[in-house]
Amino acid sequence: MLKVIAQDFIHLDALEIVRPLYRELVELTQREPLCIAYDLFENQKDPGHFIFVEEWPDRAALDIHCASEHFRRLVPLINAHQRQDGTFILMDRFQVGE
Template sequence: MAHLTIVANIKANADKVDFVKSELLKLIDPTQAETGCVQYDLHQDNDNPAHFLFFENWESRELWQMHSNSKHVKDFAAATEDAIDELSIYEMTKVG
């Protein structure tokens, strides 16, 4: 069965880039320890430092949804509520 790939685009408010980055970095270790996490990589745009991207692979949609409801994700959302300008999440499947 194919993994579920998640691409999450996060755009921080211009005055909150460092704060959002520090909060995003806090997600990595607990997420990588979660059941079903195959890959969880954070990227920052070279031309627009306010733009971050998580590239994730999960064993199943159900396990990704458990991650989405985890305490560390909820803590991140609460901490960055007024610091994020835009958030988009894409669920994808590798085709080639």
């Protein structure tokens, strides 16, 4: 299992431009057969700070997502309105049990 947090920082004057792009990206990604979870959130205290919380079976599935038509079409359209570079973190689950 691979958990991902991806963060975007969008100019305030572009919020209404990016919202339908994010909406399409989320809807199409959630339909990918390998997608376990792909949820988008907004920072309550920083408008334009968008946070994806994702779950994939493995790195290969994430790579397939990043090569998809919808990713390659929509992400550059969103990134054109960035106020700073996005970030992403690839994570392993902390093992609670022994």
